[in-house]
Amino acid sequence: MIKLQNVDINLKDTITCGQCFRFYEENDGSFTIVLKDRVINIKNDEQNNLYIESNNEDNLEKVIIDYFDLERNYDDINKILLNKDKTMKECIENSKGLKILKQEPFEMLISYIISQNNKVSRISNSVNYLCEKYGKKVIFKNKEYYLFPTIDEIKNIDLNVLKESKVGFRDKYILSTIENINKGNLNIKDITNMNTNDALKYLERMKGIGPKVASCILLFGYSRFDVFPIDTWVKKAMAVLYSDIGKKQKDISEFAKEKYGEYCGIALQYMYHSMRNVK
DNA sequence: CTGCAGGCCGGCG
């Protein structure tokens, strides 16, 4: 068990706001999360302390600080966004302590392909199924968990397993994306060195990856905050909050970029969170 | 029974 003191994070919102598909809320209010190479249990108290246990406590503090993006100064970012307009100010107030997780790029790639036109509970079920079939088993507190498979572990993925995972019509997208990785047409490490626009185009060459999915992969897998993952929620929110800009994806996207600048990815995440929680 | 869920593809005008 490790303890991190005085951490400014809204743990529950950060974990459950839809960016992470592999968590379990425990009866005591703590969360068990399968992340990277381990399983952790994390809880907080009233004094902003975090308590973390894991099956693998090597380097645990560093892993946690990295995953929850605890070294970044979100106050500075919020200050910049606060001044954009009154609407964003309210969204930020509804999203205090929300962090953008730093998750594994490959996991984000597959998970967000599955996410399209889908429900969060079904996405989790499908992802967990693939993990059980291809990922490494981990025992934590006498329970079994499965890590998200590495590229090598899943490179020979079977179409039948995909069908069993209930990803539906997205099976062919996953299959062809993995084939492209196998053939060297898609290298997720290369994306790190690309600028955001090039990275978006690079990802959107894949069947089943459009602007929204590519943006989510970059936002949650590569900490690129200058993307605009416009989904049905954000679209609804924008229609209400900025009724004059229209409903076209491209118009909304340009508006968001213009309005929120280099942190528009975080701005939209605040908006998404605010929209879903406050209604 | 329909509609719909963190979109995207493909075909048409």
Add this chain to the structure above:
DNA sequence: CGCCGGCCTGCA
């Protein structure tokens, strides 16, 4: 080009 119907599947 932009628009729009259809799509796996399961739950409200």
